[in-house]
Amino acid sequence: MTIRTDLPSRQQLRNMLRERRRALSAAAQQQAAEAVCQQLLSTLTKQTRLIAGYLANDGEVILNPTLSACQQRGVAVSLPVLHPFSGKHLLFQHYTPQTPMTHNRFGISEPELNSTQIHLLNHHDMLLMPLVGFDANGNRLGMGGGFYDRTLAHLHHLSKRPLLVGLAHDCQQVDALPVEAWDIPLDCIVTPTQIINL
Ligand SMILES: Nc1ncnc2c1ncn2[C@@H]1O[C@H](COP(=O)(O)OP(=O)(O)O)[C@@H](O)[C@H]1O
Ligand SMILES: [Mg+2]
Numbered sequence: 001m002t003i004r005t006d007l008p009s010r011q012q013l014r015n016m017l018r019e020r021r022r023a024l025s026a027a028a029q030q031q032a033a034e035a036v037c038q039q040l041l042s043t044l045t046k047q048t049r050l051i052a053g054y055l056a057n058d059g060e061v062i063l064n065p066t067l068s069a070c071q072q073r074g075v076a077v078s079l080p081v082l083h084p085f086s087g088k089h090l091l092f093q094h095y096t097p098q099t100p101m102t103h104n105r106f107g108i109s110e111p112e113l114n115s116t117q118i119h120l121l122n123h124h125d126m127l128l129m130p131l132v133g134f135d136a137n138g139n140r141l142g143m144g145g146g147f148y149d150r151t152l153a154h155l156h157h158l159s160k161r162p163l164l165v166g167l168a169h170d171c172q173q174v175d176a177l178p179v180e181a182w183d184i185p186l187d188c189i190v191t192p193t194q195i196i197n198l
Contacts, residue, residue, distance in 0.1 A: 010178055014144055017133045020171045021059035032169055033062035035192035040066050040128070040165075041073075043188075043195070050076045050119060051126040052092045052162070055109045058143075060130040061167045061192075071096065078119045080147075081110045090151040092124065093117045121155070124162035131168035131189070138186040138198035139177040140166050152184040163187045170194065 008016070024032070051070060056062045067077050078092040082104045093099075093110075094117040102112045111117070121127075129148055133141035142148060155161050166186040170193055189196040 007178070010141060010180075011144065013141060013174065013177070014132050017141070017172050017174075018058060018143075021132075021169050024059060024169060024171075029059070029062055032192045033065050036061050036063075036167055036190055037066040037069055039190045039192070039195055041069055043126075043165075043190075044070070044073065044075065048075050048125045050078065050124050051128060052078045052080065052119075052124050053095075053128045054080060054130050056130065057106075057108050059169075061169060063128065063167070066128075067095070068097075076119075078124065079111055081113055082106075082147075084113060088145060088147055088150050090147050092119050092121065094119060121151070121162065122158045122160050127152075127162045127164050129164065129166050129186070131166040131172055133172050133174055133177055134166055134168055134186070134189050135174055135177045136196060137176070138166075138189065138196070139179050139183065140186050141177050146182065149182050149184050153182070155184065165190060167191075 053063050053067045070077055077095050079095040080090040081093045083089040083091050093114065095111055100112040101109050104110050129140070131140055132143055164184070164186045165188045168189065168191050170191045187198055
């Protein structure tokens with residue numbers, strides 16, 4: 001067997017793509033946030049009641065305008081919270097501007113855990129996930145922790161499942177991502193200029 005050394009590894013791709021998104025100016029980030037907000041609002045229907053979002057970190061597409069716009073339209077919003085004991089899994093907790101927040105072990109802002117405010121995965125209509133990288137086939141490269149892959153691993157057993165939507169800047173796109181068996185593919189990718197339905 002020959003080992004190809006000309007293709008970048010997943011970790012090399014992560015480093016390159018994270019650098020790219022961190023290099024975007026504050027103005028470019030603001031423009032991207034507004035464009036993605038418009039794109040996402042156009043995909044909401046009367047049936048959309050609950051979506052999971054995230055708070056941007058490390059140059060990810062800023063989602064605050066989208067989350068506010070959803071709440072104004074009566075769509076409930078949840079945010080990911082690190083599972084307190086089930087290693088490297090996420091919970092999704094109800095979020096409003098009044099929700100008490102804390103910082104998790106990665107320094108990312110998340111709601112203070114409140115078990116009465118947790119929304120089950122299958123109660124969501126849409127899950128908005130930040131991408132480090134993506135390709136036109138709906139493959140997703142994350143930060144490398146596998147949190148979403150673990151959390152979504154049993155999704156196909158659920159009778160109702162949320163639409164899995166990846167959010168990224170256009171500069172996060174690559175021709176083809178190396179995929180692993182555990183990677184959960186996306187249903188849709190939204191960038192400031194594209195909506196890719198898979
Ligand atoms: N369903 C799963 N069960 C157990 N481990 C998993 C699962 N999904 C991913 N992982 C582990 O998480 C790690 C990171 O996954 P990876 O897909 O590379 O990260 P990311 O999705 O954040 O880019 C991998 O080493 C993988 O073994
Ligand atoms: Mg993965």
